[in-house]
Amino acid sequence: MHETDLHLEPNEASDLCRVFGPDVLSRHGWDRAFVTVLDEATAEDSLALLVHTAGAPLDDEWAALRVFADAGLNAGKTEDAEACASRDGYVYLVGSQFGKKAGPLAAKRSWIARVSEQSIADAIESGGRATLEIVRLRFGLHRAINDALAGVELLPMGALLQQAYVDATIAAGRQKAKRWDGTVHPADHPINIEAAEFRANGNLLLGIRYPVTADGHPLLVELENVSELFDDPNAVPRCGNVWVLGDVGGVEAPAGLRGLDTRGGDRFDAVIGDLDASGKSATVLADHPEGARAASEHVRFELPSDTDGGVVSAKVVHHFGDIRRVEGVAVDHEGHAHYVIDEEGHVALRTLVFD
Numbered sequence: 630m631h632e633t634d635l636h637l638e639p640n641e642a643s644d645l646c647r648v649f650g651p652d653v654l655s656r657h658g659w660d661r662a663f664v665t666v667l668d669e670a671t672a673e674d675s676l677a678l679l680v681h682t683a684g685a686p687l688d689d690e691w692a693a694l695r696v697f698a699d700a701g702l703n704a705g706k707t708e709d710a711e712a713c714a715s716r717d718g719y720v721y722l723v724g725s726q727f728g729k730k731a732g733p734l735a736a737k738r739s740w741i742a743r744v745s746e747q748s749i750a751d752a753i754e755s756g757g758r759a760t761l762e763i764v765r766l767r768f769g770l771h772r773a774i775n776d777a778l779a780g781v782e783l784l785p786m787g788a789l790l791q792q793a794y795v796d797a798t799i800a801a802g803r804q805k806a807k808r809w810d811g812t813v814h815p816a817d818h819p820i821n822i823e824a825a826e827f828r829a830n831g832n833l834l835l836g837i838r839y840p841v842t843a844d845g846h847p848l849l850v851e852l853e854n855v856s857e858l859f860d861d862p863n864a865v866p867r868c869g870n871v872w873v874l875g876d877v878g879g880v881e882a883p884a885g886l887r888g889l890d891t892r893g894g895d896r897f898d899a900v901i902g903d904l905d906a907s908g909k910s911a912t913v914l915a916d917h918p919e920g921a922r923a924a925s926e927h928v929r930f931e932l933p934s935d936t937d938g939g940v941v942s943a944k945v946v947h948h949f950g951d952i953r954r955v956e957g958v959a960v961d962h963e964g965h966a967h968y969v970i971d972e973e974g975h976v977a978l979r980t981l982v983f984d
Contacts, residue, residue, distance in 0.1 A: 635693040635969075635976045637677055641669045642969050642976040644824060644888050644957035646715045648678070653750050658683050663959050664720050664749070665969050666710035672722060672742050673700035673761050675710040678753065679969075679978060687965065687980045696752050698744060698761035707763060709738040712825035714833065714889070719743045721833065721855065722761075726771050727821040730911045732793030733801060734819055736809060739766045741858060764858045767809035770866045774835070774850050775817045777868040782843040783818055784883060787916025794819035794912070824957075826889035826897060828932065831855070832869070834897070836886025839904050839913055839920075845883030846940075847874045847901055870938035877901050877928060877943050884923035888957035888968075895932040898946070898966065900925060900958045924948065925955040927966060927981075947981055 635642070642665045649662045660683040666675045674697055682690035700707075712723040724740040741764050748759040786795070795817055802810035824836025832851040841847055849872040857864045878884030878901065888900035904920030905911035914921050930943040947966070949955055954971040961967065966981040 633688065633691045633978045633980075635677075635679065635691070635978055637667060637693050637695070637976050641667055641971060642677065642956060643668045643710065644712045645679075645890070645959035645967060645969050646713045646720060646826075647890075647959050647961070648715055648720060648746050648749065653746075654683070657753075660684065661961050661967075663967065664713050664715070665957060666713050666722055668709050668711055668725070670708070670710070671700075671705055672707040672710055672724070672740065672763055673698040673704055673758075675722065676720075676744070676749070676759070678749065687982060691978060694753060696749055696759055698752070698759040700742075700761045700763050703763040703765060706765065707737055707740045707742070708735070711823045712836070712889075714825040714827055715746070716827045716831070718746050720746060720749065721825065723822055723825050723835070725822055726766075726768075726774075727819060727839075728794055728798075730905070730909055732819075732912055733797035734768070734771070734794055734813065736765075736767055736807070739768050739771060740764060741766065741770070741855070743859060762859055766858075766866060767807075768812040770822075770852070770868075771817070771820050772812050773852070773866040773868040774820050774837070775814070777850050777871050778818070778840075778848070781848070781871055781873075783840045784843055784845065784917065786818060786840075789912050790819065790916045821885070824886045824889040824899065826891050828891075829894045829934070834872075834889065834932075836889045836899065838885035838887065841878060841883045841885055841904065842873055845878040845880050847877055847884055847886045848872070849874070849886065872932060872938055873940045874899070874901070874928070874930060874943045875940040877926075878923055881919055882922035882924075883917070883920055887925070887955060890959050892960055895934060897930055897932070898958050898960055899928050899930065899943070900955045900968065901928060902926070902953065902955060906954065924950070925953055927955075927958060927968070
């Protein structure tokens with residue numbers, strides 16, 4: 630694999646998605662462009678564009694460009710962008726819906742946003758800001774995903790997770806009379822979204838890092854009404870099909886989703902890995918130390934169009950060995966895979982060239 634250092638601040642990049650058609654790429658002298666998100670920033674400051682000079686070798690002439698956005702009245706009210714996906718000229722960003730390593734769940738992380746590719750291109754060319762629409766969900770997506778997972782046997786929560794993420798969040802909502810009080814239920818699991826991509830039918834497929842099934846397999850949940858959330862201020866998230874990658878992970882090394890990409894239709898590439906990073910006092914690992922064992926892998930799978938969820942098979946494309954923090958994948962028009970990786974002190978883009 631070829632590696633390129635990306636000089637981004639903050640150095641916490643997540644996920645990748647392809648952007649721009651031939652006209653925009655050609656105008657700038659690029660042949661590839663990807664969006665990544667910086668999860669330590671607010672949503673409006675989280676966008677970065679990774680571009681490659683047309684005709685250059687894939688291990689050379691990459692650049693990272695920050696794209697700042699105007700979020701209007703929602704400026705400064707969000708954090709922890711973890712996933713991105715593009716469709717019909719828009720890039721969608723998704724907050725983790727989770728909390729810090731020690732909890733509780735954070736309403737600032739419960740959101741979804743979109744920005745047009747044209748607005749990103751205009752901001753790059755003018756030096757201005759792109760226009761970002763943000764829907765603050767106030768745990769609405771947490772509620773919808775938990776309801777969708779009601780029929781799935783999940784990895785049991787330990788006492789620490791229950792207290793730090795669920796009980797503490799419920800208590801804070803009551804004590805502070807929050808608008809979202811009552812949305813988080815005592816039997817809920819905390820939800821950590823780290824990947825997203827669109828299905829052929831327009832549903833947004835959400836890749837979940839935590840929780841996983843009781844057998845340690847990763848979960849994907851379909852968000853059915855993405856556009857409605859932006860069009861109707863009273864709309865609430867609606868989730869449907871739940872999918873399980875049955876060949877990935879296991880009881881001794883449970884694995885979650887870290888990145889998603891589509892090769893068209895319902896064919897997907899994914900990065901899977903551990904449930905949380907070791908050595909950072911993560912409550913998830915305090916209850917489930919086995920959650921640190923899963924290695925990072927690039928897998929491929931296809932979802933059937935005639936089935937309402939279930940278990941699907943996945944094929945391993947690449948094993949990353951000792952590299953743990955693989956945060957996103959995008960496959961370009963020539964079939965080469967690009968990965969964004971968090972390493973100590975910097976962000977790396979690695980390219981796997983397939984013959």
